[in-house]
Amino acid sequence: MASPLWLGVYGVLCLELILTLILLVPLPERVEKGMVKILQLPNFISGWTFFVRFLAIALVLAVYDSIRTIKYMESKILDDPETLTGVMANSLDRERRFRAQRNLYLAGFALTLLFVIIRLVQMIRSNINLREELKAISSQQSSTAPSAANQTTAGTARRRN
Amino acid sequence: MLPLPHTVWRSISKVLRTSAVDSALTFIVRFLVVGLAIGVFDSVQSIQGLQEQISVTDPNDLYSAMSLSSRKQRIFRAERNLYLAGFCFALIFIIRRLFQLAAKNADLVDEIKIASQGTRPTTANQQPSSVPATSGTESAPTNTTDQELTEVTPIENETEASSGHEDGVPRQRRGFTQGSDS
Known part of the structure; x- marks a missing residue:
């Protein structure tokens, strides 16, 4: 039976994979804006920060635990005697080592995806802000251009008079 | 992942957009995607096969119990390989999206920089438009407009160089040519 800790890590990984998939797909601007608005809410930010920190610490501990187990199992495999019981123990140790390696990749993948999601959200947010800034500048330009044209026509009209 | 300056990203994207690098990268990425997809598929298949074998084994039989351990070992190995291949597979798409963004x-x-530079000349051009109203009121209008045109020309050149008008004819020049014709 799988341990609840690694089942939890597996659940987190699945959740992160879904989130990453959503962020990887180039969504329409309206949806992205809505997402960023939700992420910029103060209550959400405080809850999100706490959750991310907790997850990061837990996953780092899981990675550390897996590495320690792998090292311990590797040293044990080398020390096993070449008797029948030794061979059986060796097989069990190899099983545990593969399990620890699997857990290492599981926790490492989840930890990496956590940082990837944070970075993707940051980049999408900055992208939206830059687009809005560009829109504001272009609208400012379009509003100043007619006034400049009006002034030139007024100048030519005076010259004619 | 690191928040590098925009100049670095610009130079990286320039290098990547060159045709030789782009075609080579596309080939490598396609090859990797196909290879990793096969790896993931193979791991999933072997996990399913081993799980079926484990469900069939008799726990009372000693030989079956020994083979159960080796099968479990193989399952963990296949799961490890699945995560490894899946991780690489996911990272390819993540890197691609990060580069795009x-x-x-x-x-x-860059566009914002160009646009913000373009706003400055338009506000500066409003000053020369008031010049004809003060200087060319009573004397010969054609001569003064010619003088004004020579005064305004350097400013126009500046606006063309900085703002990069797409049609190549700024608004100020159009206004003055109309005035001199009339």
């Missing part, structure tokens, strides 16, 4: 951001920063 970074290049987009660098382009937007």
Whole structure:
């Protein structure tokens, strides 16, 4: 039976994979804006920060635990005697080592995806802000251009008079 | 992942957009995607096969119990390989998306710079338009407009160089040519 800790890590990984998939797909601007608005809410930010920190610490501990187990199992495999019981123990140790390696990749993948999601959200947010800034500048330009044209026509009209 | 400056991203995207690098990268990425997809598929298949074998084994039989351990070992190995291949597979798409977003951001920063430079000359051009109203009121209008045109020309050149008008004819010049014709 799988341990609840690694089942939890597996659940987190699945959740992160879904989130990453959503962020990887180039969504329409309206949806992205809505997402960023939700992420910029103060209550959400405080809850999100706490959750991310907790997850990061837990996953780092899981990675550390897996590495320690792998090292311990590797040293044990080398020390096993070449008797029948030794061979059986060796097989069990190899099983545990593969399990620890699997857990290492599981926790490492989840930890990496956590940082990837944070970075993707940051980049999408900055992208939206830059687009809005560009829109504001272009609208400012379009509003100043007619006034400049009006002034030139007024100048030519005076010259004619 | 690191928040590098936009100039670095711009140079990276420039290098990547060159045709030789682009075609080579596309080939490598396609090859990797196909290879990793096969790896993931193989791991999933072997996990399913081993799980079926484990469900069939008799726990009372000693030989079966020994083979159960080796099968479990193989299952964990296959699961490890699945995570490894899946991780690489996911990372390819993540890297691609990150590059896209970074290049987009660098382009937007450039566009904003150009647009903000373009706003300055339009506000500066409002000053020469008031010149004919004060200087060319009583004397010969054609001569003064010619003088004004020579005064305004350097400013126009500046606006063309900085703002980069697409049609190549700024608004100020159009206004003055109309005035001199009339």
